[in-house]
Amino acid sequence: MYDFQELDGNIWDEAKYFNEVIHRAGLTDTKVSDTPTKFHVKLNSTDGIPLDDPTVYRELMGCLVYLTVTRPDLTDAVHMVSQFVSAPHSTHWAALVRILRYFRDTIFQGSLLSSTSYLDLVAYVDSDWAGNVIDCKSTSDFCMFLGDSLIS
Template identity: 40%
Template sequence: MKDLGKLKYLLGIEVSRGPDGFCLSHRKYTLDIITEAGMLGATPSSVPIELKHKLASVTCHVFENPEQYHHLVGRFIYLTSTRPDLSYLVHILSQFMKTPLLAHWEAALRLVRYLKGSSSQGIFLRSDSDLTITAYCDSDWASCPLTRRSLSAYIIYLGHSPISWKTKKQKTVSCSSAEAVPCVK
């Protein structure tokens, strides 16, 4: 066994230490995504997606290079391990892997522009935080315009640091937001 010193990189994740804790980020990986997409000279976007987007119901031409879309979305999926703010949009973009349209590709490029403005963001794990676990979850009702299925999401904190998160489309369709279950005696 060999002591390699303080951890700096692990599986592409950069570890930055400070007096208050340490930050986990994919700064170099994010810059690689921006470079690979040819967006180094692009103007950064302040938000990753338009408010009230219509990506699920858009009709336009099929994107001519679906492998390029698959590769970019796959890179986004790995990036969500240190960027909970991207979970929702990556969830949305992942739904169109079978036949991505030009509008989906443009949404993916907008996310690259967002990453350009926030390439060093990550998770900050505080060293002085208490060891209490707090969880938040939320669900909407019938948000998908095509399937009418609901989205659920959760995030779990250890102290003030996020440690787990997920966004998922429900498997079943509910007719209301509060369905009654019959009581059997």
């Protein structure tokens, strides 16, 4: 990850967009998180109290999915909480807020494509066997590098 505060480009637009997302979420505190999820967390569709109005949760999920285009470090966490948009509970809301606080802490970080790196495309894949506590489905994750740069 690189610090983009001093680089030109659209990072300021992303920061402005994210600040609007934070405002929409109603996060008035300044708390941050050092990771997008808690270690080994397994969310369940029945844990917690159902949200009275899931509209804000769904809107924020759409915003986070959009942000994963430039922030692949958010992809796994966003995927995890996006599974509950049809019936979000308080535990899912807490996980979503943690992602927002992580992004707040790392807002000026992103991927940088090196102009001097070799152009080999390398992919890594990992999966678990029946790790989903809801329906016992397997989950797979991958990452792709172009040279030294993470691209997906």
